[in-house]
Every structure is written in structure tokens, then in C-alpha cells.
Amino acid sequence: MAKRADTLKALRACVGGDGLYHTDESMAPFMRERRGMMVGRALAVVMPRTVEQVVALVMCAGKENLKLVPQGGNTSLVGGACPQDADTHVLVASGAMRTIQAIDEDNATLIAEAGCTLAQVHRAMAGSKLFFPMQLASAEHCQLGGMVASNAGGLSVARYGMMAEWVRGVEVVLADGRILNTLSLCCKDNSGYALTRLMCGSEGTLGMITKVALRLVGRPPPLTRVCFAVKTVQEAQALAGFLRQHGGDSLYACEYMAEAVIDTVVAYRGGVEGGRPRALVKGQGCLLVALSSLEVVQQAQEQGGQGGQGGQGWQGTVLADDGEGDDVWRLREQVHDAQRALGLACKHDVAVPLGRVATFVDRATEKVRALRGDAPIFVFGHLAEGNVHFNVGKPEAMTADEFFVWREKVREGVFDCVRALGGSFSAEHGVGRVNVSAFQRYKDGVAVDVMRAVRGALDVRGVFNPGVFETMEEPVSHKSR
Ligand SMILES: Cc1cc2nc3c(=O)[nH]c(=O)nc-3n(C[C@H](O)[C@H](O)[C@H](O)COP(=O)(O)OP(=O)(O)OC[C@H]3O[C@@H](n4cnc5c(N)ncnc54)[C@H](O)[C@@H]3O)c2cc1C
Numbered sequence: 001m002a003k004r005a006d007t008l009k010a011l012r013a014c015v016g017g018d019g020l021y022h023t024d025e026s027m028a029p030f031m032r033e034r035r036g037m038m039v040g041r042a043l044a045v046v047m048p049r050t051v052e053q054v055v056a057l058v059m060c061a062g063k064e065n066l067k068l069v070p071q072g073g074n075t076s077l078v079g080g081a082c083p084q085d086a087d088t089h090v091l092v093a094s095g096a097m098r099t100i101q102a103i104d105e106d107n108a109t110l111i112a113e114a115g116c117t118l119a120q121v122h123r124a125m126a127g128s129k130l131f132f133p134m135q136l137a138s139a140e141h142c143q144l145g146g147m148v149a150s151n152a153g154g155l156s157v158a159r160y161g162m163m164a165e166w167v168r169g170v171e172v173v174l175a176d177g178r179i180l181n182t183l184s185l186c187c188k189d190n191s192g193y194a195l196t197r198l199m200c201g202s203e204g205t206l207g208m209i210t211k212v213a214l215r216l217v218g219r220p221p222p223l224t225r226v227c228f229a230v231k232t233v234q235e236a237q238a239l240a241g242f243l244r245q246h247g248g249d250s251l252y253a254c255e256y257m258a259e260a261v262i263d264t265v266v267a268y269r270g271g272v273e274g275g276r277p278r279a280l281v282k283g284q285g286c287l288l289v290a291l292s293s294l295e296v297v298q299q300a301q302e303q304g305g306q307g308g309q310g311g312q313g314w315q316g317t318v319l320a321d322d323g324e325g326d327d328v329w330r331l332r333e334q335v336h337d338a339q340r341a342l343g344l345a346c347k348h349d350v351a352v353p354l355g356r357v358a359t360f361v362d363r364a365t366e367k368v369r370a371l372r373g374d375a376p377i378f379v380f381g382h383l384a385e386g387n388v389h390f391n392v393g394k395p396e397a398m399t400a401d402e403f404f405v406w407r408e409k410v411r412e413g414v415f416d417c418v419r420a421l422g423g424s425f426s427a428e429h430g431v432g433r434v435n436v437s438a439f440q441r442y443k444d445g446v447a448v449d450v451m452r453a454v455r456g457a458l459d460v461r462g463v464f465n466p467g468v469f470e471t472m473e474e475p476v477s478h479k480s481r
Helices: 002-013 024-031 051-064 119-123 144-149 233-248 259-269 295-306 324-333 335-342 352-369 401-420 436-442 443-456
Strands: 039-044 067-071 084-093 100-104 109-113 167-173 179-181 208-215 225-228 253-259 285-291 315-320 347-349 376-382 385-392
Touching: 002 039, 002 051, 002 335, 024 039, 024 084, 039 295, 051 084, 051 167, 051 208, 067 208, 100 119, 109 119, 225 253, 225 295, 225 324, 225 401, 233 253, 233 285, 233 295, 233 352, 253 259, 253 385, 259 285, 259 324, 259 335, 259 376, 285 324, 295 315, 295 401, 315 352, 324 335, 335 376, 335 385, 347 401, 352 376, 352 385, 385 401, 401 436
Parallel strands: 039 084, 067 084
Antiparallel strands: 100 109, 109 208, 167 179, 167 208, 225 285, 225 315, 253 285, 253 376, 347 385, 376 385
């Protein structure tokens, strides 16, 4: 008890009394994992306001033998920001470091503290001829440090790529208390290892990111949104391939939803929001695309006949700007909530080469059906990148406890299909604590060794984020929805 009081005193000395939370009640909001997949446990939560305070925390962690778990907006879906030990883990939240320090239009760069949200950046850029192109449904909450550390993707990857493409530099407090600073206004720096990029996807294991320099870009012409009805995932894949090949830079987003997914969200919305938008044809799935030129849509309608419905070309409905387009895209964004309302599910966020999406869906469906014929399957995803969300719901007749055992077989079956097709078990969300067993089973052994070597070199004592990538212990509660 006396030891705990001393440790809290040492932490208070780093961040001040108003930056320290240590009661169950005050820590609770930080401990919730968004999908309820695990429960966080920590000695304390600290909210530093400056890089110097982060340095002090790292030095304190060394002396007191503490582990530091960085947390941004806590929106990642794999438990990477979820501490797991009530005696030694200290959650370091970046939310009090949220100043945009510079918007340099001449050099197309924005420099901000790591706790700024994505929405804050978008608002700061309103009215400028430049913009920051990342788009995530979690924009109001996810923070720049978290976006770098999880190498976020989102709705504009087809056109703009992932977060790593947009980070010019970072300021990071390393495990020995030194500050690595690669913040820069330069477009080019080829003077050695790409250390900025190393932080992308580091998931809080290589240090605490305190500032980020972002690359900005000119705004694209206004986007038009089009909804294509597709009967099968094969058809969706062919259409996505056509749009990518012929659409060039005009293709901004390309989202697939299978019929069962649309029906689920429509039922979830009920009458409240008008149920099914007109553009979504009953009995069919859809491919929602956003483009800066309609030329490729005309081509798809005229020339895409071989791959299109019944040789007639793909029929797309241009969504009006009077709210219809927003309504259809909102439906896409409601998929996660609608699924959550349905109850337990085993979720997979996987990537396969674009030309193998349909093969993957077929094979994974077969695997699941062989295990259990009555399991509901939901398929949607960012199709232009081969990123599929393949989610399997709990069969009605199965108890929750049976499901927790059964879903391990499902995960293995699905991930085996992904591996056989040359894909990745984690397309966007990362590894965190939830995907550690998949990481150990499916990640290339040499790659794991290199990651370990890098981590070990930067963090000799293992201060940062134990349990991410490596099994330190089983998460407290792994009974997820
Ligand atoms: C509705 C919804 C939609 C989403 N859509 C997408 C999507 O389309 N594409 C996508 O890729 N993701 C998506 N996500 C996941 C999530 O929003 C992103 O991964 C986001 O980038 C996480 O940012 P965060 O600030 O919430 O990070 P957190 O969840 O707080 O942390 C994520 C990881 O980064 C580490 N970390 C956080 N801050 C720092 C820091 N300052 N320094 C070092 N490490 C740090 C944490 O330890 C953890 O390992 C979605 C989430 C939600 C809830």
C-alpha cells in the first residue's frame, strides 16, 4: 500500500495533480475497450501536457519499474491501448496535448500535438485551398498520435493511401527518455533509415508520439457518389477492378456491402431514418463509389458488359446531393453499430490481393458452413484495396460460452484461407492485444525477429506497451462481442 502511494506521488510529480487519475471511477472511461473485448486495468492514468512531462514519465517508469501504455482516442478495435495490470501498468493519454502548432501552406505541412483529433485537423483546414485527406468514421475521437501508431486507413485509401503516406515527421519520446525528432517541412529526406515510417504501425511499442507533421494536398474536384447494385461478390470484385484500372486518380472510395449486411442495417435503422434508401435494390448487394470524374462510370455502364449483370453493363445510380448520397453513406457507416446490436460475432478485418477477394469470400464461407450451417455471415469492406470485413455471427441455437470456444475454429479457418491466398490477417486495425495469437501463427518468422530486434534495441527494459505483438499474459477478459 505504501509502495503504491509512493509510486502515485512520483507520477504526480511528473504531471501534476490534475494530470493524474487513480480511482476506479476516474479511470473507468479510459479502461473501456470499444467493442467490449477486454477490460482495462491500470495503476493510474496520466495526461501529460508537454513533451517534458512525457520524458519525466518515462524516467519515472524506469525507476519505479512501471510499464507505459499510450492511448489516443481509444477508438482502435484491437485492444492496443488497453492496459492489463493494476499494479504496474500506467496508461498515458495524449488528450491534453491538442494544439495545432502550425499550418504552413507554402510548404503544405501541418504540425500538431499528438492529441489533436482528425476532426480538429479537418476543421482547422476548412477554407484553405489545401486539405488533409484521411477520412475515418471515428474522426471526432481518433487522434493523430493514435493514427500514426496504428497506421490508420479509412474511407479514402483507394485514392490517398494509409496514414504512413501523410506523415512528414514525428516527435517521439523513446524508452530511455531521449526525444527522437524527425519533424520537418521538407518533402524529401533520404539520409538513412525511414525512422518516421518506423513509427507508423508501431502501436505504442516504440515510444510515445508527442507531435506529428502532416503532409497536406490540394483539394480534389467535387466528388460524385454512385451506387451500383451487384448480385455477387464476384461481380463487385470485377467492377472494383474495372474502376481501378480505368478510373485512375478519380476513384476516391469503393465500398462493398453484401445483401445480408444491407438488410441488417436497414432493419437496425427501422422506420426512424426511412429504412432502405431508394438506391439500394432489394435482394442485391451494392458497391458504393465516390469519384471526381464520372467518365469511368459511363464506361462501366457502356463497356463493362462482360463482367456486368447479364452482359448488360453495370448499372449505377448517381446519388443526388440533396441528402440521398449522405443517407446511403451513413448506412455504410452504421454497419458496425447494426452488427453490435445483433450480438456476438467473430470479426475479421483481412486483406487479400484484389483479384482474389471473391475466392477468399467463397472459401471462407465454405469453411464456416462446414463448421456450422446456420451461422450468419456478413461481408463488407473497402474493395478497391482488397480489404474485406468477414464477420460471423453467433448461431441462434448456440450459447455464448459455446460460441467463445467455437469462434477460435472459425478464426483459424478464415485466417488459413487468407494465408493461402497471400493475404494479411489484419488489413487496417492492427495487432493490438486481440490479434496476438494470429500474429504468432501467421506473421512471417523473420519479420517477427526483425520487429523484436528493433523493439529490443529501442526499449531495452520493455517499458512500452507490453502485451502488444507479444503474449505477456492473457487479456483479462477475452470474451468479446
Ligand atoms: C466507428 C469507427 C470506424 C473506424 N474506421 C476505421 C477505418 O475505416 N480504418 C481504420 O484503419 N481504422 C478505423 N477505425 C479504428 C481507429 O479509429 C483507428 O485505428 C485510429 O487510427 C485509432 O486512433 P486512436 O487515437 O483512437 O488510437 P488508440 O485506439 O488510442 O490507440 C491505438 C494504438 O496506438 C497506440 N497509441 C495511441 N496514441 C499513441 C501515441 N501518442 N504514441 C504512441 N502510441 C500511441 C496505442 O497504444 C494503441 O496501440 C475505426 C474505429 C471506429 C470506432
